Amino acid sequence: MSKVLSPYVNRDLSWIEFNRRVLEEAQDPSTPLLDRAKFLAIVSSNLDEFMSVRMAGIQDQLKAGYTKMDFTGYTPQGLWKRLLKRTGQMVTEQYRTYREVMRGLAKENIHIRDMEDLNASQQGAMEDYFRKIVFPVLTPMAVDQSRPFPLLRTKELYLAVLLQEPDADEDAEPYFAIVQVPSILPRCVPVPAHGNSKKQEFVLLEDIIQTFIQNLFSGYKLTAVDPFRLTRNADLTLNEEGAEDLLEEIEKELRRRRWGMPVRLEIEEGFHPYALDLLREELEIEDHVVPIGGPLDLSFLMRFTGVLKGREDLRYPKLEPEYPRELEEHELIFDTIRERDVLLHHPYESFEPLTEFVQQAAEDPQVLAVKMTLYRVSGKSEIVQALAAAAESGKQVTVVVELKARFDEERNIAWARQLEKAGCHVVYGLVGLKTHAKILLVVRREEDQLRRYVHVGTGNYNDSTAKAYTDIGLFTSHPVIGADASALFNEVTGYSSPYEWQAFGVAPSDLMEKLFRLIDREREHAEAGRGGYIAAKMNSLSNQEMIDKLYEASRSGVRIDLIVRGVCCLRPGVPGLSENIRVVSIVDRFLEHSRLLYVRNAGEEQVYLSSADWMTRNLTRRIELMCPVFDPNLRESLISIIRLQLSDNVKARELKSTGGYERVLPAEDEQLLRSQFEAERNRIWKKEEDEKGAKIRV
Template structure:
């Protein structure tokens, strides 16, 4: 007799399924070889973050003796055990794929070589590189009674070195030392080509250091040298209410992150048992240690694959983002927006339109104020430069900088200080809430009145990720949206009574309730026998109340299509529970990042852009935004994109009731939604 399925899929197990889909892209022989290498790098980076945040949190719960089951039915200990097993399987598959990709690259003339296989000229060249560049940076760290075990930095690569002193009896314990592989140097070292050869050959930096390890320990003979890598707990624990200065408190916490509890150790296959046991004892780890059959930390493949000159046939076809046609032939973006709203679709359309919007506002004498949220920005942000320039010109510039954007805290602190120095009003948001909404407001004086221009996005104001993520941005001068935008900034930066939003839904105050009302309206249509449909595209779905609400709608006869790239705790296709719900995930060249919600509304479709996934943190612990798209032609564009996603039969995977995913059956002509979407006219018609 089959046991009934639990109503929910566990969030962390669902995330493992997502990273498995990323790995499948590395395994897909239809993808170019260097792109497959990049997907391998993404798998590693994803696992790093998962270990340092999610697994670290589970570890903390176990150490605290927490045994209560979560809403999906797992205790911390039970979940930890299952995740360790899944991770081990994934890592084995990842390195099996790595070897396959490396064999393919070798056939194309790109290879990592064993140093012993190099000829005399090549060997001399890399040896010279070691002595001139690498050796001066290295620091051997001995471990003995007078020199305790050193602080190991998270996600850095180290060599564990065992040594014997000259004339030391073989039964004596070996000496132990650690050498950090300097991350400031490139992980892959170029080997000069052989005479007449056009091949690109490389050696790994850790192999080069191992070759010369004796130069760091005069008088000692190396017995064994093996790479290893530690991942620490990277979650910040902030006392925001007790902090006198949030910026200083986060800086302190970032320094404490260096001493986060060890969560995972990766070590090279065949590591000497003595060295391995010593690491286990010092780091107090036993079951989250992974033996790796290949180079540790494959995230270096991202830079490697992107840095090789030539080899264009081994990459995706280069795509140049188009400048939005609505602005292309206009010298005045504000004049354009007085006539029409504009929707931009990144990365197919250029993020330069956003940069130009802020730059134009910064230099326009009629612009009085610019207000903006910054969650993640690029290292050389044109937006930040424009905001600083506007403030220096005397404009009122207010920037809500989210200091708690995970792993971007240090960069955001630097931006905050730069903006303050230029004269901007920098606000760090509200205590206990991350500001995740993506909104930009320009206030302009026009003919004895003020007009507001607004940009609302589904993604961050980051021109780098805008080339890699699919996101939408809405430019508008609609007065209702403008009024709501002003009220939102007033709530964030000052004291304000609860505002009656005319257009927006805002978390944590009313976004969840607004979404529930929209879902209930579709239920009512279904009860009356009218067509009822919900389409929602997002990154993650894990909020229990939201899932229950979608189950209710399904049971009432509402047809629901969900496009959820990553975590999905909803279990679709279960009779009596969710038989009217379909869930797909698209993993392809670009990271699907946009959040779009469509409610059929009896044939008068209402379409929204949002910054929020349907997760507990987004709906209850963040300032998030849901913005309607009023222009009928723009709603049609968004529906075109949604329909493309739903028809994808090349890169879409469908979530099964079991919690596993399978590729959408290829029926009819192949349709790869990202490749169709790059033809702008397809979705703008």
């Protein structure tokens, strides 16, 4: 008998499928070589986060003796074993792809060499680099009775060194030491070209150190030098209720994160068994040791591709974001927004209007107040500088900084301190809730009245990620949205009784309830013979109640199209349950990040943009925002984006009832359509066209 499938796909196994789709982009011969290398780096970074958060959480359950099944039918023990196998297979496939990409780059005269492959003059140059630059930074850490095993940092690269005294017997127990490969130095070191060669050659830093490491241990004989890397539990465990100063409490937790419980040990193939046994014992790692057939931590490829100059032929053509035409009509952005709402579609359109909007608010004497949420910002954020300037000019500036944005905590702490020094009122959100909503409110005095100008977005106020993530932003001065925006900030920054939202859906108060009402209304339309249709785009779908609500609508005849980039626990195409639901995922050059909802409503269409994925954490443990788009032309623009992505037959994969994904292929007489390329070429979100007008060859 065949096993009966659970109605739900396990979240972590679904994530593995997502990272496999990222790996497929590295494997795709049509992807430019240097971008294939970037995708390999992303696979590694994704796996690191998965190990340090999701696998760490399962490990905690195992240590606590937790045996209960989750709603997808997995116990922690069963899931741990399944994930070890699946991630192991992925790493093997990743390094097979790495070797293939390196062979391709070698044909383009780009090489990462082994030290032994360099000629004498090149080896001399590397020895000189080691003595002048590397050697002074290195610190050997011996392990013996007087020197205990050192605390090893998470995700840092180390060398395990075995040594013998020159006259020692071969069977004598070796000495053991650890050397950290300094992350402050470039991982890829350029090798001087030989003569007039056009080759660009590099050597990995750890290879240089291994070659000349004898200089650190004079008087001893080297037995083995092997690279290894440790991943620790990186989940913050905060007692927010008992924290008098949340900022200081998070700073303490960040220091503890470096020494969290070990989750994974990566070693290079051929690692010396004595050194491995010692590491296993000291780190208390049993079954999660991963032998790697290549350089550890391929995330270095992201920087490597960045230092290669003059090889634009090996990358996707550079995208030059356009400045929105609508915002060029007036000198001040306020004047345009007062006349009409404006949509921004990043990265095809520039992020500059957002920066300019805050800068104009800082300089405009008519502006009285600026209020904004900051979740993740870039290293040199002009928006943060403009907020500081606004406060210094005497305006009321309130900034809700989310200190608990995972892996951006340190940067956000720095911004919070800078903003406080400038005179901004900095708020760290509500206890127990992350502030994930993306909203900016400017209050301006105009002709004896106050007018509110609002920007609501699907992505962070981050000029760096706006070049690589697809996101939607809405500028509006609609009074209803402005009133809701003011109420939202009042709830986050002060004491305010529950507010009856006129336009917004806000988590955790009423967003899920509002989504349920919209889905139920489509179900009622379908049951009354008026047809029902829902299309939603998001990063992840894992909340069981939401999935059950969609199943209920599907059984009533509502047709549902979902564009879910990453995790999806809903199982589509199951007879009697979800045969009216289709799920596609698009993984391409840019990270699909926008969250959109379209409900047909028997012809009275409604469209929303949101900061929230349909996950339990977003709907119940975060401050999230869903905002309607009132302008009919802009609604149609967003519907066009959804239709375009649902028509993708180049980079779209469709989720099957088995939990696996298959590429969407064009029909025999159908033209190829790659939604991201189409959006880039034709600015489709600004054009009026029907469902068929988008299709051209790519």
